[in-house]
Amino acid sequence: MDEKSQYRLKIDVFSVDSLPMGRLAEYMAELAQLLGERERVHFSHLEPGSAVLVSNIEHPAIPKVAERVHQVSQGDGPKEAMQAFKNLDNMLAKDNAVAVLIAPGQTNVIEFPGRTRPKPVRYGPFREVGTLDGRIIRVGGRDETIPVWIKDGDVEYHCNVRGEDVARRLAAHYLNGVVRVRGNGKWLREENGSWVLQQFDIADFEVLDDSPLSEVVGKLRAVEGGEWHESNDALRDVLGLRRDDRDRH
Amino acid sequence: MAFVVFDSSFLIPLPVPQVKGVEEVDERLLHLIATLDRQKDIIIVPTPTLSETLIGAGDAAPKYLDILNKTSRL
Secondary structure, rough: OOOHEEEEEEEEEEOOOOOOOOHHHHHHHHHHHHHHOOOOOEEEEEOEEEEEEEEEEHHHHHHHHHHHHHHOOOOOOHHHHHHHHHHHHHHHOOOOOOOOEEEEEEEEEEOOHHOOOOOOOEEEEEEEEEEEEEEEEEEEEOOEEEEEEEEEOOOOEEEEOOOOHHHHHHOOOOOOOOEEEEEEEEEEEEEOOOOOEEEEEEEEEEEEEEHHHHHHHHHHHHHOOOHHHHHOOOHHHHHHOOOOOHHOO | OEEEEEEHHHOOOOOOOOOOOOOOOOHHHHHHHHHHHHOEEEOOHHHHHHHHHHHHHHHHHHHHHHHHHOOOOO
C-alpha cells in the first residue's frame, strides 16, 4: 500500500507506549465511521512518536473517502460521519489531547480541537418575572416564607410564597386542579444548555381550566365574530403575511 | 405526557372548521385532539402562530385569547 492511499490520525499526547489498547480501539472505531467505506478501509499500523493511527484505503474507495473527509472538514458531511467527528473530538477533550487527520499528500484535512475547544459555560443565576403551571403537591411551613411545591408532568418546582393570604388561597387547590403562579424566578443556565430553577417567589396565582382539549375546542368554536371563514384561501393569506416585500430580490 | 407544537395550518381551522384553503382537515384535526386528550398531551402555540391566527380572528380575537390563556392544555 503506497503513501497515496494512507490517512494518518495524529494524536499529540499519546505515544505508541502510552496509548491503552482499549482506547486505541475506540479511536479506531470512530475513525472508521468518519472515513466510511468500511469494507475498503483497513488499519495499517501505529507510527512511533506521537500516536499516529495509519489507515490504508483500497484504491477504488480513495475518491469516495476523500470526498467524505472533505465534506466533514467543511462541516457538511453525512450525519454518521459528523457524529464520528464529534465523538472523536469529545474523546480527545477527555484525554486532554488535540489531533489532526492528515490526508495522502501530507495535507492537514481535519483538525480536532479537543482540549483547546471553548469550555461550556454556566450562566447566571438570572432573576426574571414569569409564570409556572402545575398541580400543587405541597403547601406548608412555619416560617414567614412558606414553601409551595408545584408538579408539572415529571418536573417539580420548589417555590416560596410570602404572606399567609396567598398561601391559604393556594392551599385550597392542594392536589386539586391546575394553577398558574406568577412571581419572580431565579434561573441558572447549565453547561448543557438546560435551565434550572433555583428559587421562585410566588406573588399571585390563577386557577386554570383543566377541561379536556375537546371541550376547549368546543368553547373556541362557540365564539362568534371570527373572520377566517371569509377568506378564500386562509393559508395563502398567512403565507402572504410572512412574505417581506424587501425579500423579493 | 408530551408537548405538541401547532402551527397556523392547525390553529386557524381549530376554532373555524369551515375555513377554506386548508383542505378537509376537520376530521383529522378532531381525531388528533382526541388522541392528544387520551395521552394528556399539552399543545404548544408559538407566539408568531398565535399572532397569525388572531389577525383573521376579527371580533372573536379577545375571546379566543381569554379561552387559550385560561386553559392548562394549550
